[in-house]
Amino acid sequence: MKISGNTILLSGGGTGIGRRLAQRWHDAGNTVIVTGRTLASLEETIAGRPNLHARVLDVTDPAAIIACAAGITAEFPALNILVNNAGIMRFEDLTAPRDMGDVEATIATNLTAPIRLTDALITHLKAQDHAAVVMVSSGLAFVPMAVTPTYNATKAAIHSYSQSLRHQLAGQVEVIELAPPAVQTDLTPGQSTRANYLPLETFIDQTMALFEQQPTPAEILVPNVLFLRNAEAEGRYAAAFAVLNRDFGHN
């Protein structure tokens, strides 16, 4: 993936990781279109940045994805990068029957939507030079945090899907997986001030430095995520699972 001169479509760009990646890519000389459900937060992201653009898109709406892809490729024909960043994380108690709303919303947002968005843009991307798809997974793709079971499962699925996508698109579209560790954002209540989580700006600085490597690593892994990413390969999966889940044990 080139460092500058790209036209990038990024989902979930109104807050958190998506907002700051969009702004940093803009500042590095890229045109960026941010999407999300909340126009006001998207407008905050783009304020004062001439080559940052905002479009409302609910990624769980299949028809809206098709319409958005058509509109954006018409308006920005140089679009060459898709960043599937939008995501939700819900705590779930599996010990009693429950409403399936959180499960369905999590799968629709975190798994089906990146698949649909990529599908809607694949013909366009394949026709571009230096095309790339960035899939945002999580350290929890590699070791699950038991209180967010469907979230972990969608992120593990994104890791798997990214490998298949990369293999099928080899030589045509680069596929990069960005797997963040725990970062201070508003993804879950209270998370933006949780002391042992990585400050957002530190995460973004480390991530941008990895994106500047040429060729771009297939997996963007900042130091804090290696504890989870490499747990199984390094023979310490059970220990990592225990550490990750010790504060959230169910009796």
Ligand SMILES: NC(=O)c1ccc[n+]([C@@H]2O[C@H](COP(=O)([O-])OP(=O)(O)OC[C@H]3O[C@@H](n4cnc5c(N)ncnc54)[C@H](OP(=O)(O)O)[C@@H]3O)[C@@H](O)[C@H]2O)c1
């Ligand atoms: N922060 C962490 O610790 C961490 C760790 C690993 C992975 N990640 C991943 O990083 C990505 C960004 O998360 P974040 O931490 O930056 O949290 P965040 O601030 O909550 O960002 C998530 C963004 O997704 C958007 N979104 C949610 N549902 C959507 C929908 N149906 N349609 C369109 N946009 C939607 C939200 O905007 P609207 O609500 O306005 O639509 C929001 O801007 C997520 O995929 C998350 O799983 C985060």
